[in-house]
Amino acid sequence: MSCSRMESKILGYVDGRLKEGERLEMEKHLSTCGACQLRVNEFRSVHALLDELPMIEPSAAFDLRVRARVAAEPAKQSWWAWFTPSPRVAFAASMLLLATVWVGRYSMSDPPQIDQADIPVLENYDVISSFEPLTELSQAEPADNADQQSQDM
Amino acid sequence: MLDVKAGDEQSFALLLHRYRRPLVNFLYRMVRNREQAEDLAQEVFLRVYRAREDYVPSAKFTTWLFRIATNLALNSVRDNRYQRMEISLDAPVTADAEDGDEKTLDVAEKHPNIEQHLVEDVQRKMIRHAIEKLPEKQRAAVLLHKYQELDYGEISKILDCSESALKSLLFRAYETLRVELAPLVAQRARQ
Numbered sequence: 240m241s242c243s244r245m246e247s248k249i250l251g252y253v254d255g256r257l258k259e260g261e262r263l264e265m266e267k268h269l270s271t272c273g274a275c276q277l278r279v280n281e282f283r284s285v286h287a288l289l290d291e292l293p294m295i296e297p298s299a300a301f302d303l304r305v306r307a308r309v310a311a312e313p314a315k316q317s318w319w320a321w322f323t324p325s326p327r328v329a330f331a332a333s334m335l336l337l338a339t340v341w342v343g344r345y346s347m348s349d350p351p352q353i354d355q356a357d358i359p360v361l362e363n364y365d366v367i368s369s370f371e372p373l374t375e376l377s378q379a380e381p382a383d384n385a386d387q388q389s390q391d392m
Numbered sequence: 393m394l395d396v397k398a399g400d401e402q403s404f405a406l407l408l409h410r411y412r413r414p415l416v417n418f419l420y421r422m423v424r425n426r427e428q429a430e431d432l433a434q435e436v437f438l439r440v441y442r443a444r445e446d447y448v449p450s451a452k453f454t455t456w457l458f459r460i461a462t463n464l465a466l467n468s469v470r471d472n473r474y475q476r477m478e479i480s481l482d483a484p485v486t487a488d489a490e491d492g493d494e495k496t497l498d499v500a501e502k503h504p505n506i507e508q509h510l511v512e513d514v515q516r517k518m519i520r521h522a523i524e525k526l527p528e529k530q531r532a533a534v535l536l537h538k539y540q541e542l543d544y545g546e547i548s549k550i551l552d553c554s555e556s557a558l559k560s561l562l563f564r565a566y567e568t569l570r571v572e573l574a575p576l577v578a579q580r581a582r583q
Contacts (some may be wrong), residue, residue, distance in 0.1 A: 246563065247559060247560075247563065249561065250562055250563055250566060251559075251562070252550065254537075256543070256544070258404060266555065280579050281570050282566055282570065283454070284573075284576075284577040285566055285569050285570050285577060285582050287575060287580065288515075288519055288576055288577070289519065289523075289534075289539075289569075289575055290518060290519065291512070291515065291519060292421075292519055293516075294413065294417050294525075295417055295420055295426065296414065297413060297416045297430060297433070298430060299432055301412060301416070301433070301434070302408060302412070303435050304430075304434055305408055305412075305437045305438070305453040305508050308434060308438050309404070309438065309441050312438070312441065312442065322542075368553075384581070
């Protein structure tokens with residue numbers, strides 16, 4: 240294994256994440272290459288130095304703040320919730336339905352009485368029914384039609 | 393997480409208890425501001441809660457969790473950088489204001505030798521500043537690799553890159569750290 244090829248494996252070797260074959264190959268190279276051995280030692284030192292940074296603790300109020308923010312989240316509605324009306328809408332729709340039924344029943348049980356005297360067409364029915372020119376007109380029409388048919392023939 | 397998805401509030405409390413410390417520390421090392429790190433960690437948990445019903449266990453929960461955290465941290469770091477540029481183009485970015493977060497209060501008890509304590513303090517500052525100087529993506533990769541001990545596959549999913557690209561990214565990052573921390577590395581080699 241050349242030094243340039245080793246570069247890509249050095250971190251895995253220091254981590255202990257190389258496969259068995261790769262690790263053995265790496266160790267074989269390290270036994271003959273002082274520069275790479277030095278690089279490995281330096282990488283190990285960097286790892287050890289990074290361990291020296293202490294951890295910090297989340298503040299005492301951290302959990303409370305997360306819980307408060309979660310509690311303030313609006314309840315998530317699923318797609319079918321669209322079909323479930325809110326109580327207000329359901330109440331209003333029920334009232335409208337009841338009102339419609341009530342109005343419908345009232346109108347069927349007590350139909351409006353129309354005074355015949357209020358209808359202007361029927362007002363002079365007697366006069367129109369006995370109006371002579373109109374009766375002649377209705378009798379003359381079939382005769383005219385018969386004359387026309389005979390002429391056509 | 394599947395219990396949280398099923399609506400078990402207690403499981404969410406368990407998740408919170410288990411992951412708050414690693415998450416806050418990861419975010420703190422990314423943004424170098426304790427208050428901001430806690431705000432971001434809260435946001436991560438909130439997003440987990442919001443997405444609980446859509447959660448599909450196709451990847452490890454930690455991968456999903458740290459992917460959310462990394463994206464938030466990277467955005468925050470970029471936003472902060474632009475804000476700082478607006479304030480001053482020259483002022484160096486220092487973490488001194490935040491250094492006190494990691495100090496132990498009872499110094500005398502843990503460090504009977506005050507000189508030794510000062511040396512360690514200087515070393516910690518050097519290490520912190522070396523990590524800070526890394527480009528954001530390299531920094532995230534090192535923190536996930538070193539402190540969260542995630543495997544290459546997980547980290548590459550979190551950072552949305554191939555495993556080979558991640559290995560190259562990590563190698564460059566550790567090389568930079570090796571150079572930046574050369575005095576400490578040499579000192580350690582002599583010991």
